[in-house]
Amino acid sequence: MTTLLRPWRALACVAAIAAALVVAFVMAPAALAGTAATSDLRGESRLIGAFRNAFVGYWSSGNADFGSELQRVVDYWFRYHVAKAVLSGALLVVLIVLGVLSWQAFLRVGGLRAAALAVSGVLATALAVVSLAAVMANIHGMAAPFGSLLPMLFGSPSVGSLPDTLAQIRQQLVDGQNSPALGPILDDYVKFHAVMAVEGTIVVILLVVVSVLLWRGFTRTDRAERRSRRVLAAYGVFIPLLALVLAVIVVANATTAAHPLPGLESFFAGGW
Known part of the structure; x- marks a missing residue:
């Protein structure tokens, strides 16, 4: 007991x-x-x-x-x-x-x-x-x-000088200006997406390794152990799908980090 x-x-x-x-x-x-x-x-x-x-x-x-x-x-x-x-x-x-x-x-x-x-x-x-x-x-x-x-x-109604501030940022982005105050905004926007791309790549690699180990375990498990094989197969399918979804997110973030201005313009136009 x-x-x-x-x-x-x-x-x-x-x-x-x-x-x-x-x-x-x-x-x-x-x-x-x-x-x-x-x-x-x-x-x-x-x-x-x-x-x-x-x-x-x-x-x-x-x-x-x-x-x-x-x-x-x-x-x-x-x-x-x-x-x-x-x-x-x-x-x-x-x-x-x-x-x-x-x-x-x-x-x-x-x-x-x-x-x-x-x-x-x-x-x-x-x-x-x-x-x-x-x-x-x-x-x-x-x-x-x-x-x-x-x-x-963004989100709740903007009051005070915030709408004018956002309008100025949008205009600078459209005009291709690069004022000192805009620099840190652009830098952190790039860093935000670049870090996501890097960490996402690391996780995708780890998930691929886990997937390989799962399928190796599946092939080495005796066919009589049906329940074990079902669990291994289920995770062997789920984890690669998760890796695939994450890989798409990685590509999107890497693309944004490499070419940030279109994304930043869309962001300040309310596209978040």
Whole structure:
């Protein structure tokens, strides 16, 4: 009896850790990134308002230097992405462990237990894919925190000088101007997409390696072990498809990084 309970206890423990990390991923980053000087940035509406005001001031200065107010927001956003990246990375590892444990236990039992473990394995896989996306998003958010803030210029109704500021940026892009204030915008836009292309390439390579190992395991597994072969085959199909989707995203980001102006023009025209 004790031997039978051990896998379930391990699964319950790992699932509890995953649940705690999900809560932490949602709740903790703002607190972890915050300081006494950035307490007013906690909360989406406050952050957006502070960034928009700081951005207008930055653009009005005409200088490439962010200035103290915008730099404060950018630094906070960098720390926020660091916290998110660490938590989502930890969650990804835990979910992979949960998936492996679920499928290993699935191979040893039958009936309703097997069905429950299959659901656990599929759910862990789906959440692992989401966590992987979160890790990648926060890595390029860390690399280009200013660029990852730019979407906050759009969305809710713009007030004050922001519409005029955005109109000036659009006009400079159309006219091919390159003012000092526009330089960091273009640089971070390129960096944002370039980092995504690089990290995406690394992940695609890793997924291809995992796919090869899965199919090698499939061919070496005895035909009598049907359940094992089905699990290996399912992941052997799913992971290459995931790699293919990611490869398309890599190409799109690499193209944007190599030729950023059309994408940046579209972005400031409301094409985000």
